[in-house]
Amino acid sequence: MSGRIRNEAFKQKVMSAHDAAALVENGWNVGFSGFTGSGYPKVFPEALAAIIDAHHAKGEEFRIGVWTGASTAPELDGALARTGGISYRAPYQSDPEMRSAINTGVSYYQDIHLSHMGPQVSQGFLGHLNLAVVEATAITEDGDIVPSSSVGMNRTYLDHADKIIIEVNSWQSEDLFGMHDIYYPIGALPPNRVPLPIQNAGDRIGGKVLKVDADKVVAVIETNSADRNTPFKALDDDSRAIAGYFLDFLGNEVKAGRLPENLLPLQSGVGNIANAVLAGLLEGPFENLTSYTEVIQDGMVDLLDSGKLTVASATAFSLSPTAAEKMNDNAAHYRNKIVLRPQDVSNHPEAIRRMGVIACNGMIEADIYGNVNSTHVMGSRMQNGIGGSGDFTRNGWVSCFVTPSTAKGGAISCIVPMVNHVDHTEHDVQVLITEQGLADLRGLAPRQRAIKVIENCAHPDYREPLLEYVKLAEKKANGHHTPHDLATALGWHVRFLETGTMAL
Ligand code: 0RQ
Numbered sequence: 001m002s003g004r005i006r007n008e009a010f011k012q013k014v015m016s017a018h019d020a021a022a023l024v025e026n027g028w029n030v031g032f033s034g035f036t037g038s039g040y041p042k043v044f045p046e047a048l049a050a051i052i053d054a055h056h057a058k059g060e061e062f063r064i065g066v067w068t069g070a071s072t073a074p075e076l077d078g079a080l081a082r083t084g085g086i087s088y089r090a091p092y093q094s095d096p097e098m099r100s101a102i103n104t105g106v107s108y109y110q111d112i113h114l115s116h117m118g119p120q121v122s123q124g125f126l127g128h129l130n131l132a133v134v135e136a137t138a139i140t141e142d143g144d145i146v147p148s149s150s151v152g153m154n155r156t157y158l159d160h161a162d163k164i165i166i167e168v169n170s171w172q173s174e175d176l177f178g179m180h181d182i183y184y185p186i187g188a189l190p191p192n193r194v195p196l197p198i199q200n201a202g203d204r205i206g207g208k209v210l211k212v213d214a215d216k217v218v219a220v221i222e223t224n225s226a227d228r229n230t231p232f233k234a235l236d237d238d239s240r241a242i243a244g245y246f247l248d249f250l251g252n253e254v255k256a257g258r259l260p261e262n263l264l265p266l267q268s269g270v271g272n273i274a275n276a277v278l279a280g281l282l283e284g285p286f287e288n289l290t291s292y293t294e295v296i297q298d299g300m301v302d303l304l305d306s307g308k309l310t311v312a313s314a315t316a317f318s319l320s321p322t323a324a325e326k327m328n329d330n331a332a333h334y335r336n337k338i339v340l341r342p343q344d345v346s347n348h349p350e351a352i353r354r355m356g357v358i359a360c361n362g363m364i365e366a367d368i369y370g371n372v373n374s375t376h377v378m379g380s381r382m383q384n385g386i387g388g389s390g391d392f393t394r395n396g397w398v399s400c401f402v403t404p405s406t407a408k409g410g411a412i413s414c415i416v417p418m419v420n421h422v423d424h425t426e427h428d429v430q431v432l433i434t435e436q437g438l439a440d441l442r443g444l445a446p447r448q449r450a451i452k453v454i455e456n457c458a459h460p461d462y463r464e465p466l467l468e469y470v471k472l473a474e475k476k477a478n479g480h481h482t483p484h485d486l487a488t489a490l491g492w493h494v495r496f497l498e499t500g501t502m503a504l
Contacts, residue, residue, distance in 0.1 A: 002170040002222055004138040010166070013220045017047035020165050020219035024048055026055070026062045028130035029088075031121070031157030034076060035069035035316035035343065036270060036295045037228035039150030041133045041167040044221060045076040052085035063087040067126060069152020069315065069343055070114060070294075070387060071095065073228035081107065090126060091117050092385035103381050111375060111382070114294065115347035115391040118156045122189055132161035134210075137172040139220070144209035147180045147340070148172040149227055149327075150316030155182060155342045158212050165219045166212075171226050175331035180340045182206045186348070198351045201265045201290040202311035202339060231320040232275050232298060238404045238435040239276035245438040246360060246400065247280045249431065253398070259358075265292035267352075267392045268300075269361035270318060273402045275299045277360060282306055292357050294346050294388040296338060298323040304337050313339045315346035347391040356397030361389040363401040365412075366457070367419045368450035368466060369482050370429045370441050372401050376421035378493050386423050393424050398431065405434035405459035411501040413462040415453060417469045418489035432457050446482040465504055 005011050021044055024030065034040025048064075055062035063085050070092040071077070077095035080086050084106050089098060091112040101107040112120060120126060134154050137146040147154060148169060158164060183206035185194055197205050253259040263286055268274040278299025281289065291300060291312040298320050303309035317340075319327060327334060345351070352359075363372045364383060374389050375382060393399040401424070403414045414434065426446065432439045437456040441449045454466045469488070477483035492502045 004168045006141045007139050007143040010139045015219050017043040017221050021047035021051050029065035031067045031132045033134040033154050034072040035150035035152035036318040037073050038317045039135050039148045040072040040076045041135050042223045042225035046079045049079040049083050052083040092387040094384040111385045113390045114343050114388045118344035129161045131163045132157035133165045135167045137176050143214050146177050151340050151342050163218045164216045167221045170224045173328040173331040179335035186344050196350045201292040201313045229321045229324045233272050235276045239273045241435040242402050243276040243280040245433050262288040264356040265290045267293040267357050267359045271362050315343040347388045349395040352395040358398050359392035359396035360400045363403050365414045366432050368453050369446045370426040370449050371419045371422050372424040372429050373419040373421045374423040379420040393428050400431040402433045405436050415458040416492050420493050
């Protein structure tokens with residue numbers, strides 16, 4: 001044994017992943033740890049996938065509900081989705097196999113705001129939780145769980161599941177102990193909720209460990225496996241340009257007196273552009289920054305190293321292999337600057353609103369009036385999910401969305417007459433940014449916004465057609481608040497589906 005299991009009763013429960021997976025029954029709901037590719041169980045899901053395959057080979061029905069914190073990795077979403085044995089999945093996912101199971105109709109998917117997942121599980125809307133499978137860095141002498149590289153939904157799943165399986169992963173640094181902040185009162189439902197006592201991004205309000213009812217623990221598995229940790233794409237010209245507009249915007253907000261010189265706590269989404277923004281901040285003029293976000297990626301760690309960022313609060317890491325090794329080697333140093341919280345705290349509307357978080361997230365497309373689609377491709381297909389973007393956008397001090405102005409080599413305009421699905425309404429979206437420029441929509445009525453969005457953000461190839469649409473809509477509309485020609489508003493998407501391009 002690795003020495004990570006320090007409680008006698010738990011030592012007696014150590015078994016192979018196969019034996020643990022054999023405890024699962026058809027029709028169960030399983031709550032897994034894991035958030036953006038970190039802190040998910042590494043060997044249990046593949047063992048379970050093999051068991052599901054064996055049942056299917058015998059012609060037997062075997063399907064389970066899979067709940068997580070957010071996206072996981074090929075070893076979890078990929079392995080289980082491939083069996084066709086996932087009946088229902090929630091909340092955020094980004095695995096190609098899982099996406100395919102959703103889009104081919106094999107699996108139901110419910111896309112829930114990450115801060116809503118805890119309360120919805122607690123109220124039983126997703127059904128009964130039969131099993132929680134949670135990765136741990138260690139089990140203490142007292143039988144408490146030291147979380148690993150994500151906290152996500154673990155507190156809720158451990159509290160609600162009938163049975164629990166713990167995967168103790170000795171790849172995770174033992175020095176993560178003390179980085180987590182597990183606040184139990186967040187589980188209370190109305191009318192028993194209390195104010196969330198977070199005033200500053202780095203405030204610690206809870207304990208270091210997850211509590212677990214030892215009687216519910218049916219198996220402990222030992223592993224030594226790295227998190228998914230995919231490297232980031234190299235910064236390209238578009239992401240650098242987008243980051244540049246965003247940083248200029250923040251500088252102007254400081255000059256206008258709407259932001260302090262060290263800004264307000266930053267939230268940044270995942271992906272290439274978010275990382276470019278963080279790289280830009282490294283070279284930029286802002287000092288003593290703080291971050292209240294949901295994932296800590298490489299750029300955030302670089303900012304901490306530079307001293308420009310003093311503290312980062314999140315629920316998970318999403319690091320490249322190199323940055324993950326660095327985190328593992330230096331966790332004792334970083335735990336004074338990083339707080340990992342349950343996702344219903346990291347994404348809590350009250351904290352986000354109180355501190356005035358600056359939200360910046362990626363999108364699929366925006367329309368001329370400022371509605372944003374973060375999740376759907378051409379009306380019916382799911383890309384990833386809303387993740388935490390709604391939690392931060394609705395409640396942030398400034399809410400920004402970023403995207404290149406075109407996708408698929410220019411065949412798709414990311415600025416369209418009408419979005420094919422709405423995740424963030426015109427009432428919540430304040431700033432749109434593409435490599436073409438930035439549209440600050442604050443204080444503008446819809447018709448004023450349309451001109452600004454087209455002129456500042458649309459690709460030159462699509463500007464004229466968009467202006468033509470505005471003219472047509474104003475002629476045909478039944479009202480002049482948000483003029484639309486309903487017969488052609490989604491015509492750009494229809495044209496893409498029929499011809500492979502939105503271009504005329
Ligand atoms: O498809 O992979 O087939 O080439 O969408 O697009 O440009 O790689 O962008 O990785 O930044 O993702 C919105 C999906 C952007 C992400 C989204 C196609 C494009 C490509 C991905 P391919 P890019 P990114 C914090 C906050 C929601 C959750 C969120 C996301 C693929 O940012 O999931 O914000 N956001 N969470 O070709 C059709 C368009 C398109 C398009 C791009 N207009 N139409 N396809 N694509 N634009 C994190 C968490 O919550 C955990």
